[in-house]
Amino acid sequence: xxxLIQTLNVTKAYEKFVALRDVSFEVREGEFISIxxxxxxxxxxxxxxxxxxxxxxxxxxxxxxxDAAGIGPVRLAQLGMARAFQLVHIFPALTVGxxxxxxxxxxxxxxxxxxxxxxxxxxxxxxxxxxAEIFGLERKLDAESRLLSQGEKKxxxxxxxxxxxxxxxxxxxxxxxxxxGDKHSIMQVLVAAARQAxxxxxxxxxxDMDLVAEYSSRIVALQEGRVLADLPPAAFxxxxxxxxxxxxxxxxx
Amino acid sequence: xxxxxLVLLLLAVLALLPQVAGQYHLTLMIxxxxxxxxxxxxxxxxxxxxxxxxxxxxxxxxxxxxxxxITSKLGLxxxxxxxxxSAVGAFLVAxxxxxxxxxxxxxFFGMLTLAFGMLFHSFLFKFYDITGGDGGMRVLRPSLLxxxxxxxxxxxxxxxxxxxYCLVLLGFxxxxxxxxVNSPFGLHLKAIRENPRKAEYLxxxxxxxxxxxxxxxxxxxxxxxxxxxxxxGLADPELAYWTHSGNLVFMVVLGGFANFLGPIVxxxxxIFLQDQxxxxxxxxxxxxxxxxxxxxxxFPRGLMGLLQDLGGRFRxxxxxxxxxxxxxxxxxxxxx
Ligand SMILES: Nc1ncnc2c1ncn2[C@@H]1O[C@H](COP(=O)(O)OP(=O)(O)OP(=O)(O)O)[C@@H](O)[C@H]1O
Ligand SMILES: [Mg+2]
Numbered sequence: 018x019x020x021l022i023q024t025l026n027v028t029k030a031y032e033k034f035v036a037l038r039d040v041s042f043e044v045r046e047g048e049f050i051s052i053x054x055x056x057x058x059x060x061x062x063x064x065x066x067x068x069x070x071x072x073x074x075x076x077x078x079x080x081x082x083x084d085a086a087g088i089g090p091v092r093l094a095q096l097g098m099a100r101a102f103q104l105v106h107i108f109p110a111l112t113v114g115x116x117x118x119x120x121x122x123x124x125x126x127x128x129x130x131x132x133x134x135x136x137x138x139x140x141x142x143x144x145x146x147x148x149a150e151i152f153g154l155e156r157k158l159d160a161e162s163r164l165l166s167q168g169e170k171k172x173x174x175x176x177x178x179x180x181x182x183x184x185x186x187x188x189x190x191x192x193x194x195x196x197x198g199d200k201h202s203i204m205q206v207l208v209a210a211a212r213q214a215x216x217x218x219x220x221x222x223x224x225d226m227d228l229v230a231e232y233s234s235r236i237v238a239l240q241e242g243r244v245l246a247d248l249p250p251a252a253f254x255x256x257x258x259x260x261x262x263x264x265x266x267x268x269x270x
Numbered sequence: 271x272x273x274x275x276l277v278l279l280l281l282a283v284l285a286l287l288p289q290v291a292g293q294y295h296l297t298l299m300i301x302x303x304x305x306x307x308x309x310x311x312x313x314x315x316x317x318x319x320x321x322x323x324x325x326x327x328x329x330x331x332x333x334x335x336x337x338x339x340i341t342s343k344l345g346l347x348x349x350x351x352x353x354x355x356s357a358v359g360a361f362l363v364a365x366x367x368x369x370x371x372x373x374x375x376x377x378f379f380g381m382l383t384l385a386f387g388m389l390f391h392s393f394l395f396k397f398y399d400i401t402g403g404d405g406g407m408r409v410l411r412p413s414l415l416x417x418x419x420x421x422x423x424x425x426x427x428x429x430x431x432x433x434x435y436c437l438v439l440l441g442f443x444x445x446x447x448x449x450x451v452n453s454p455f456g457l458h459l460k461a462i463r464e465n466p467r468k469a470e471y472l473x474x475x476x477x478x479x480x481x482x483x484x485x486x487x488x489x490x491x492x493x494x495x496x497x498x499x500x501x502x503g504l505a506d507p508e509l510a511y512w513t514h515s516g517n518l519v520f521m522v523v524l525g526g527f528a529n530f531l532g533p534i535v536x537x538x539x540x541i542f543l544q545d546q547x548x549x550x551x552x553x554x555x556x557x558x559x560x561x562x563x564x565x566x567x568x569f570p571r572g573l574m575g576l577l578q579d580l581g582g583r584f585r586x587x588x589x590x591x592x593x594x595x596x597x598x599x600x601x602x603x604x605x606x
Binding site for chain 2: 068089090091094095099100102106107108109110111115116118119120122123124127128129130131132133134135136138141174177178180181
């Protein structure tokens with residue numbers, strides 16, 4: 018299986034505070050990687066570095082054999098990486114359909130069509146509808162995003178990321194703030210959507226160990242900015258020291 | 271559908287107006303057309319992209335001085351040439367100004383554009399020999415579509431051929447803008463206004479699209495400026511002064527920036543309100559200011575917002591679907 022993402026000795030410091038130290042790991046095609054760790058371990062920082070938003074203080078980040086350190090989200094989106102946020106990011110006044118259409122239009126390279134009708138673009142509208150259906154949002158296409166429930170906002174954030182047809186998708190706590198019952202259904206939708214959209218790898222940041230155990234093919238545990246463990250789920254959960262280090266200190270939000 | 275009919279009806283009324291309205295009011299319609307065009311552009315940047323400029327009088331000024339330079343320095347008369355030159359001139363100036371300004375947002379963007387506007391205004395005084403300093407530059411009667419109209423007296427020109435010319439121009443400028451705000455391009459601008467970080471992650475080149483909106487708004491403002499200068503026969507440095515930038519903001523807020531037609535309604539109300547107040551009292555500036563304060567406090571969505579609310583109440587009484595009203599009025603809501 019070919020390597021999609023590779024980090025080598027990545028260190029990221031916010032002024033004096035070091036959030037990531039010497040982080041090296043790989044993501045290969047077909048993998049479902051969970052990144053776990055207590056609050057403040059550096060998970061979101063790692064996602065920001067992987068998506069090119071933050072430039073590492075030192076070390077390398079490569080995506081599909083290209084240098085991706087600090088190249089920015091736009092460039093990475095074009096290369097095939099998408100992301101959903103820990104705190105939902107939506108376009109409050111845009112409808113669900115419009116939100117998905119932003120991603121579809123940019124992925125199809127139609128952003129600069131100055132005088133073309135968006136509503137009349139059958140290509141865009143068809144894909145918007147398909148994506149909305151996958152995420153169960155098809156009945157809300159004309160609803161303004163700010164009027165959605167919290168769970169629907171999360172789904173929309175994720176749906177718009179999927180609409181980019183990425184090869185890799187990073188999900189930063191997609192189920193945070195959602196009830197336990199909804200968590201499983203969101204994860205099921207996500208995994209099905211990934212399969213349908215041809216996503217080659219998923220990186221999930223998650224606190225809920227049940228979900229991690231159920232879906233991951235590999236678990237990367239961070240602690241105070243270091244990689245504490247990089248193991249398949251069976252090995253991970255069989256090591257009491259690691260589980261205690263990660264789960265023991267966890268505070269839920 | 272209803273909205274299209276409404277707009278067609280309005281255009282028809284404007285086309286028939288010279289048959290019924292008095293000359294005085296007809297001459298006031300020329301600045302209305304000018305500001306209508308300028309503000310359509312201004313609002314692409316403000317209402318749709320979320321960037322409030324306090325310096326767009328700069329581009330109005332460029333249009334006015336282009337008209338003056340072409341007619342009185344180069345001796346050419348074609349108004350079409352003036353329009354093209356205004357737009358091209360504004361485009362060229364807007365590239366560096368926009369590149370520097372769109373690196374920032376909110377108040378920093380506003381202050382930077384204000385600074386550039388002031389800089390341009392001071393240039394007009396610095397190059398006194400060319401620009402005529404505070405006396406301004408004369409704008410000679412242009413020809414329209416190759417027709418020489420220099421024999422008409424001023425009022426006949428403004429209320430006759432020039433009136434229709436500007437009306438058609440406003441129609442085309444509005445149509446082009448309507449298509450832009452409803453295109454994939456326009457959607458990207460709205461996404462940037464709503465959440466630039468999220469837009470970036472969906473592959474939108476935020477700064478570049480802010481720059482595009484800036485360039486388009488500059489060109490619209492310059493065309494408005496050219497019309498203003500022709501209507502007074504003068505490229506007046508006041509047109510490029512920062513208080514004039516403030517007037518542009520005033521008009522858009524008055525009409526309602528969250529609405530496609532808001533800028534046009536704002537231009538119309540401002541011009542006739544100002545005219546009324548000026549004829550009533552020498553303290554008209556005070557009353558104009560008070561009006562703006564009241565509008566912002568009572569109707570933050572401007573006159574179009576007020577109309578929509580009234581329309582909503584009216585229709586809610588007859589049909590139980592109040593949330594669809596903005597659609598039916600065909601007035602796209604741009605802001606929460
Ligand atoms: N912009 C910043 N400036 C300074 N320090 C920061 C910044 N962002 C994060 N940090 C610090 O870096 C550390 C890692 O933060 P990060 O957000 O990556 O943690 P996390 O693992 O995602 O935590 P959580 O589980 O709470 O989401 C934290 O101690 C945090 O306070
Ligand atoms: Mg986090």
